[in-house]
Amino acid sequence: MKQIIVVLVVMLSGITAAAAISLSAALDKVAKRHGVVISYSPTLTRGVDADAVPAGNNVDECLSALLDDTDFSYKQANDSCYFLLKDKTKIERRKKREAEEAERAARERIEEYLRQMREERLAAAKAGGMIVPQLVMPQAATVVGAPSVPYTAQPKSEAGRGWKFALKTNALLWAATSPNVAFEMAVGKHFSVELPVSVSQWTVGGARLHHVGVFPAFKYWVGDDGHYSGDFVGVYAGYVNYDIGNIDLFGGNLEQYCYDGNLYSAGVLYGHRFSLSSHFALEAEIGMGYVYTRYHQSPVAAPHLATKAEKHKWSLTRLSLTACYTF
Numbered sequence: 408m409k410q411i412i413v414v415l416v417v418m419l420s421g422i423t424a425a426a427a428i429s430l431s432a433a434l435d436k437v438a439k440r441h442g443v444v445i446s447y448s449p450t451l452t453r454g455v456d457a458d459a460v461p462a463g464n465n466v467d468e469c470l471s472a473l474l475d476d477t478d479f480s481y482k483q484a485n486d487s488c489y490f491l492l493k494d495k496t497k498i499e500r501r502k503k504r505e506a507e508e509a510e511r512a513a514r515e516r517i518e519e520y521l522r523q524m525r526e527e528r529l530a531a532a533k534a535g536g537m538i539v540p541q542l543v544m545p546q547a548a549t550v551v552g553a554p555s556v557p558y559t560a561q562p563k564s565e566a567g568r569g570w571k572f573a574l575k576t577n578a579l580l581w582a583a584t585s586p587n588v589a590f591e592m593a594v595g596k597h598f599s600v601e602l603p604v605s606v607s608q609w610t611v612g613g614a615r616l617h618h619v620g621v622f623p624a625f626k627y628w629v630g631d632d633g634h635y636s637g638d639f640v641g642v643y644a645g646y647v648n649y650d651i652g653n654i655d656l657f658g659g660n661l662e663q664y665c666y667d668g669n670l671y672s673a674g675v676l677y678g679h680r681f682s683l684s685s686h687f688a689l690e691a692e693i694g695m696g697y698v699y700t701r702y703h704q705s706p707v708a709a710p711h712l713a714t715k716a717e718k719h720k721w722s723l724t725r726l727s728l729t730a731c732y733t734f
Contacts, residue, residue, distance in 0.1 A: 430455040430477065434491075437461075437469045446490040451479070460635070463483075506559045510723045517693050517726070520649045521679055524691075570635060570733035575690070577727040580605055584616060589729070595636055599626045605647075613707070615665065620647035622725070624676060636682045642695055643725060645672040665710065666700020672724045686733055694725025 430452040438445040443466055461472035466489060470481045478501065480494040572655045575589040589603035601624045609616040624640035652665025674696015698720045705713035 427456045427458060428460070429453075430457050430473075433460050433473055437466065437473065441466045441469070444488045446488065447479075448491075451491070469517075499622075506722075511705075513723060513726070514693065514698040517691065521691060524679065524681060567689070571730050573688075575601075575603070575729045575731045577603070577605075578726050578731050579726060584609055584651070597628050599628065599635060599639075600624070601626065614655070615653060616651050618647055618649040619652070620645065620649075620670075622646075626676075626678075634682075636680045636688070638679050640675070641676050641678075643674060643676055643696070645724070646670070649702075652705075653681070663707055665705050665707060666702050667705075668700055670700040672696055672697065672698045674724055676725055678727075680731070688731040688733060690727070690729040690731055692725065692727045692729065693723070694701040695722070696724045697721055698724055 429446070431449060434445050434452070436459060436505070440460075457473055459467050463469035463472060470489065474480060474491075478493060478498050479491045480497065481491050483491050488555045540691050547626060571593050573591040575591060577587050577589070580587045585605050585607040587603060587605035589601055591599055591601040593599045593722070603622045603624075605618070605622075607616055607618050621652045622643060622645040624641050624643035626639045628635050629638040629640070630636065634668075635698055647670040648668075649670065649675060650665070650667045674694050676692055676694035678690055678692030681691075683689060701715075701717040703713045704716055
């Protein structure tokens with residue numbers, strides 16, 4: 408019985424593996440089945456798989472089903488000839504869907520990271536127990552009129568003390584080759600203002616990665632102890648002047664075009680600061696908001712053919728993992 412089950416599993420696995428074929432092979436089978444000519448570029452269809460050759464009463468039904476999840480659509484040249492072409496609408500929908508999925512995955516990773524850090528901090532606090540003040544009871548005096556020892560409490564930990572100023576730098580921007588620094592100042596018991604600045608002027612070969620950006624923020628610290636640690640919420644704005652393009656590493660549009668323009672953003676943020684010592688802390692932050700950019704787009708091969716464009720978008724606009732030194 409076991410041998411029969413193994414044989415069936417192997418056969419089913421072979422059927423499943425054989426179900427996926429190249430798009431070119433599927434198109435050729437549709438053409439032969441219906442006696443027509445389907446014209447396409449092998450360089451475009453290379454690497455695109457189809458689940459199977461769809462069944463249909465005519466060529467239109469087969470091609471519609473076959474190209475449903477691809478970047479292609481088709482047109483009919485005459486009764487016996489069809490040709491494939493790139494569909495910009497499908498490509499834009501796919502890119503938008505991929506961007507939304509990447510944004511959702513990034514939010515989930517950050518939320519999970521913050522949740523784990525909060526749990527670890529709570530577990531560490533429970534494991535350490537509460538600090539109970541030491542109460543020294545007065546002893547019987549050997550001399551009449553000898554003073555008793557007063558009550559004394561343990562001093563507070565220096566790790567959670569309040570601060571007035573902080574110097575900060577975002578490790579995620581450094582990873583993207585963008586030097587940056589931020590200055591933050593506490594104002595009142597619950598509020599602080601922050602001014603991050605990021606500058607990049609890298610030019611390697613023909614590739615350009617130039618930008619200058621400022622991202623001021625106003626924060627409200629949720630805790631009521633005046634130590635400016637733990638959770639915070641706030642609002643922020645941003646401005647970036649950029650000139651990027653001809654970057655082979657990223658591929659796509661950044662490899663074929665250069666973009667020179669200005670970007671404006673504003674939104675809300677949430678973050679958490681983890682105190683590491685009396686002066687050092689680690690801060691994680693995420694922000695969502697509105698972005699508007701106006702730019703010139705020019706082909707790398709023909710920079711004189713520049714065109715103007717602009718975009719509006721609601722998206723994830725602020726992400727940081729920041730090292731802090733407080734005063």
